[in-house]
Amino acid sequence: MNFSESERIQKDANEYILGGVNSPSRSYKAVGGDAPVVMERADGAYFYDVDGNRYIDYLAAYGPIIAGHAHPHITAAIKQAAETGVLYGTPTKHEVKFAKMLREAIPSLEKIRFVNSGTEAVMTTIRVARAYTKRDKIIKFAGCYHGHSDLVLVAAGSGPSQLGTPDSAGVPESVAKEVITVPFNDIESFKEAIHHFSDQIAAVLVEPIVGNFGIVEPAEGFLQAVNDIAHDNGTLVIYDEVITAFRFCYGGAQDMLGVTPDLTAFGKIIGGGLPIGAYGGRQDIMEHVAPLGPTYQAGTMAGNPLSMQAGIALLEVIKEEGTYEQLDALGKKLEDGVQALIQKYNIPATINRLKGAMTLYFTKEKVVNYEQAENTDGEMFAKFFKLMLKQGINLAPSKYEAWFITIRHTEADIDETLAAVENSFKEMSL
Ligand code: PLP
Numbered sequence: 001m002n003f004s005e006s007e008r009i010q011k012d013a014n015e016y017i018l019g020g021v022n023s024p025s026r027s028y029k030a031v032g033g034d035a036p037v038v039m040e041r042a043d044g045a046y047f048y049d050v051d052g053n054r055y056i057d058y059l060a061a062y063g064p065i066i067a068g069h070a071h072p073h074i075t076a077a078i079k080q081a082a083e084t085g086v087l088y089g090t091p092t093k094h095e096v097k098f099a100k101m102l103r104e105a106i107p108s109l110e111k112i113r114f115v116n117s118g119t120e121a122v123m124t125t126i127r128v129a130r131a132y133t134k135r136d137k138i139i140k141f142a143g144c145y146h147g148h149s150d151l152v153l154v155a156a157g158s159g160p161s162q163l164g165t166p167d168s169a170g171v172p173e174s175v176a177k178e179v180i181t182v183p184f185n186d187i188e189s190f191k192e193a194i195h196h197f198s199d200q201i202a203a204v205l206v207e208p209i210v211g212n213f214g215i216v217e218p219a220e221g222f223l224q225a226v227n228d229i230a231h232d233n234g235t236l237v238i239y240d241e242v243i244t245a246f247r248f249c250y251g252g253a254q255d256m257l258g259v260t261p262d263l264t265a266f267g268k269i270i271g272g273g274l275p276i277g278a279y280g281g282r283q284d285i286m287e288h289v290a291p292l293g294p295t296y297q298a299g300t301m302a303g304n305p306l307s308m309q310a311g312i313a314l315l316e317v318i319k320e321e322g323t324y325e326q327l328d329a330l331g332k333k334l335e336d337g338v339q340a341l342i343q344k345y346n347i348p349a350t351i352n353r354l355k356g357a358m359t360l361y362f363t364k365e366k367v368v369n370y371e372q373a374e375n376t377d378g379e380m381f382a383k384f385f386k387l388m389l390k391q392g393i394n395l396a397p398s399k400y401e402a403w404f405i406t407i408r409h410t411e412a413d414i415d416e417t418l419a420a421v422e423n424s425f426k427e428m429s430l
Contacts, residue, residue, distance in 0.1 A: 005051045010038060036397070045068055047394050057069070058404055063247065066246065066407065074272045098114075106254065108264060110283040112280030115276075118242035118265065121277035135235075137200045138179055204237055213370045242265060330356060331357070339351060345422075348364045362381050363375065
């Protein structure tokens with residue numbers, strides 16, 4: 001494969017754009033530091049780069065592209081929206097229609113607000129929870145990414161009752177000490193943290209199915225126990241469904257798993273590929289937000305007609321009968337195929353998969369928390385990533401990310417992917 005045009009453009013990118021990328025996860029730093037491939041167009045399950053190479057895409061833009069790239073129904077909606085004005089700064093009927101569709105799918109959204117990113121959505125749920133409870137601290141789970149606002153850029157403490165330390169320069173210690181981090185799937189640590197800080201804890205922030213250290217499902221009863229313990233303590237439960245909403249069913253992970261949070265944050269999928277975020281939940285809590293209440297949140301771009309109409313079109317597409325069965329069937333074919341190859345080539349690897357989302361970890365141990373994900377073999381992943389890329393398979397350049405299947409992937413795409421996995425494992429086992 002020739003990457004010369006990608007390399008040329010990336011050289012220029014480094015000249016003008018900080019680090020050559022507009023989001024750090026797009027750089028190939030974690031997989032050896034080559035220039036990232038520069039894509040020119042995308043269609044369905046495929047990417048085409050500036051050198052004319054074709055890739056089967058499993059990045060799906062880190063999740064949003066569940067309907068595949070340039071889906072005709074969504075593209076038509078965006079074109080139509082563009083022709084009637086992209087931004088009004090006044091209410092539109094599209095916001096109302098979309099809010100109604102979301103509440104029908106996710107009943108806990110008694111009231112909703114649209115914002116522009118997952119980061120904004122999570123940041124605001126925390127502010128609302130603090131306003132409602134009149135408490136300042138939050139609990140989050142180690143390794144879970146909730147966007148880049150100060151409060152959630154706090155790494156794991158080593159124990160359940162430890163105060164967090166900032167994960168990024170520029171996050172004040174005073175902010176970090178408001179965050180307590182506990183291991184995911186460890187209810188005893190959560191309980192200990194709640195009891196230790198008791199009436200200081202405004203909220204617990206939960207990814208109901210983890211997507212940011214690979215796909216990690218909650219242990220049986222874990223989410224219900226978090227809810228019960230939090231509520232007994234007067235602590236609100238915030239679900240970060242930025243990745244999970246509409247990923248595993250038509251609705252939230254909360255609807256699939258039967259556990260109801262007080263507030264939920266959204267982003268990614270619901271925008272049909274356009275910038276979006278949303279948050280919502282219990283009416284009595286949401287009523288604390290301006291203009292009804294004293295908690296401020298606003299946005300020039302919020303609820304813009306393009307994102308609203310793209311989101312509506314996306315929901316119309318994935319609401320079709322059979323969407324999640326199809327994603328699950330393709331996911332299973334991929335998982336079974338990779339699993340057989342792991343055995344055939346004796347690769348120290350393990351798979352976590354739920355429906356159309358999968359993570360391949362280079363470790364023999366089943367991964368249920370961040371510490372285990374951290375301890376997987378990054379060098380082996382980097383080698384695998386590069387081998388796959390050279391065979392036209394586009395994965396996220398990080399051992400912590402998922403492979404996302406879209407409704408435009410086919411069985412033939414999975415077969416082609418498995419052939420590339422086989423070649424890669426063969427080379428890795430030499
Ligand atoms: N929450 C989760 C679970 C995410 O995965 C992300 C982004 O990857 C965010 C929040 C932040 O969303 P955004 O990148 O739209 O700001």
